Amino acid sequence: MKIALVTDSTSVLTEKEVKDNNVIVAPIPIIIGDKEYLEGVNITSAELFETQKQGAAFPKTSQPSMGDMLALFNKLHEEGYEAIITITLSSGISGFYSTLENMARNYPEYGLYPYDSKMTVRLQGYLVLAAAKMIKNGLEPQEIIAKLDSIRSTIDELFVVDDLKNLSRGGRLSNASAFIGTMLHIKPLLTFNEEGKIIAFDKIRSLKRAVAKVENIALERTSKLDYKDKLRFFVFHSNDAKQAEGIKEFIEENFPGMPIDVAEFSPVIATHLGEKSIAIAWMVDIDKIDLN
Template sequence: MQTVNPYVIITDATADLPADMAAELGVTVIPMEFQLSDQTYEHFADAHVISIPDVYNRLRNGELASTSQINTFTYTQYFEPFFQEGKDILYIAFSSGLSGTQQAAVIAANDLLEKYPERKFSCVDSLCASMGEGLLVYTAAKKKENGLSFDELNQWLLDNRLHLCHWFTVDDLNHLKRGGRISGATAAIGSILNIKPVMHVDDEGHLIAVSKVRGRKKSLLSLVEHMEQTYSPDQNDIIFIGHGDSLEDAEFVRDLVQEKFGISNILISYIGPVIGAHSGPGTIALFFFGSQR
């Protein structure tokens, strides 16, 4: 009879999973660094270093933010104790289309596997971001609880990651401008005309602008309209909605989703500062499993 080795699921702070949910699922979340006005902070799932509302307030006041990738030393610190305990690691990484973080994870793990050759490691490129990555991790952890083996869950992730749909809009175009996502001219004209972009994450894990609408309410309605086009009822037992310190708008989208789809299990939570540094205050994002992205 084949021995099934115990394994753990690890992800990074860009997944924006609430700390209590991650703990309940037994998921380890590796913190990520961001810079705010030249000071560096570590963002943990419980945001104990600096609160997420504080970060958004400082962004509203004009402070500039940037982010850093997780380095190999940090990965080694988090991975090695599990290998020492005889556990294999399934790491679900932030989209390679948005960051090179997963490359550092693979380098760290390969070095450790020379020391622990009996262990198994897989780095799954989620091709997801924020709570889209979080919903993929949440669903994977639930499947692990239901008995999926390391190899089975690894394959499920590869087969299903492109069914994780991300639809979001931002309130202030200047944050996308600073991150190089749009030009200064586009940001200036869009702000004058009250243009709100509707965006998603494509099959390569890149951030893509899909359409532009005039006005905040129309942009929020558009998120749910896109959900209607691909939503798969049998794949969703929970829907995630993320917000950049804009709870009232997140609740507006939640109410629309409940009305149109009859879904009661909806998690609303913050988009953390690592993603929020680029999308800015007022970002609203809707995540669910669909027939395609």
């Protein structure tokens, strides 16, 4: 079966990964005032934060247009693709997955298989890379989806934001009312729940203590895994490379030899989390599991 693979720009795949794996990336729009930018095309996270420092309007994000997606799917269909797997950022923070589900029902001829990563950035990106490997290995769409479910179940992420202003204003924090309006210098600890929604689960005074807390939680959670020798770690940050380097050193000390990806949050995700956000995450290393 000829299968196409589509994702959105929050998966932050490199140009080489996109080319080598025949992935099609749909850029997500970011609207600042009356200007629209496209993630991965003409705006970076650093540029996004600079517009805020200069007093620009609060940024908003949208979805790739339905017209553009239909045109893409029609093109792929005409090129002989019998199925199209589309791996999106979490449905808990975007309506893109829901839009694709509706399109799959309304346009069955395209053979759409929308897949909710329930995550974003490189965690989502590695699901895409896993799907690409399985396509190359000749698996059918249903088999790929089942294996993606298994991989997704190994993902965990803990992050700290400098404040909740962006998340609460953008409506991306499910339990915002319990944490907004607390005293200054409190740093919320957040994660994705099983539905892929961002929730705050604790609040710590000072960023240093908050980072130490998520590091300790990471140690505790990973120690209980039966695949802890097959983990890949991630450190994400919003314009805070120094803090990210400190967490990387913590991982190297406690998990010697484990692969670590260090990257900035994509502009879309940085829009919601704000500057000086930091995260530690892990999942099973797709290079160490059977994808046949």
